Amino acid sequence: MIFKGLILIAAVFMPSVLFGQEIIIDSLGLDSSSILNKYEVAYLDSLFASDKYDFNHKKVAFIIGEERFWAKTLISKDKYFKLIKRPNATYGNGIYVLNETEKKDSGGYDVIVISQCRAFNPKDLITILNGIKKNDK
Numbered sequence: 001m002i003f004k005g006l007i008l009i010a011a012v013f014m015p016s017v018l019f020g021q022e023i024i025i026d027s028l029g030l031d032s033s034s035i036l037n038k039y040e041v042a043y044l045d046s047l048f049a050s051d052k053y054d055f056n057h058k059k060v061a062f063i064i065g066e067e068r069f070w071a072k073t074l075i076s077k078d079k080y081f082k083l084i085k086r087p088n089a090t091y092g093n094g095i096y097v098l099n100e101t102e103k104k105d106s107g108g109y110d111v112i113v114i115s116q117c118r119a120f121n122p123k124d125l126i127t128i129l130n131g132i133k134k135n136d137k
Helices: 002-019 038-047 077-085 100-105 122-129
Strands: 060-066 070-075 093-097 111-115
Touching: 060 077, 060 122, 070 077, 070 122, 077 111, 100 122, 111 122
Parallel strands: 060 111
Antiparallel strands: 060 070, 093 111
16 A cells, blocks of 8 residues: 555656656646646646647646546546546546647637546547537447
């Protein structure tokens, strides 16, 4: 149990050490706004460093999968950060950067953070953002 706790602590704080950004875990997910605070930006920038995407001043949507397979449900930012703060949380993360047409069709979102799923269809993501339940795969 202690070992799992150490892994969680390392997973949350190691990106800040590696990339020189201060991340205060208690400052993540304080509201449901789609605009991130500086700590949320730092956390996501470090989490998705290999994607080289800058989250500053971006409108961000968070989508999770159901039964860890298909991306299915739009959740609020505060709910997303509550999920990642949970001990023993194990799920994959990814991002999908919207092109200009998708951005317009989605209501102005720049990027989608996708968690707890293995597969998604870009068309389905826009449908989810618009509040329409997609068909089961």
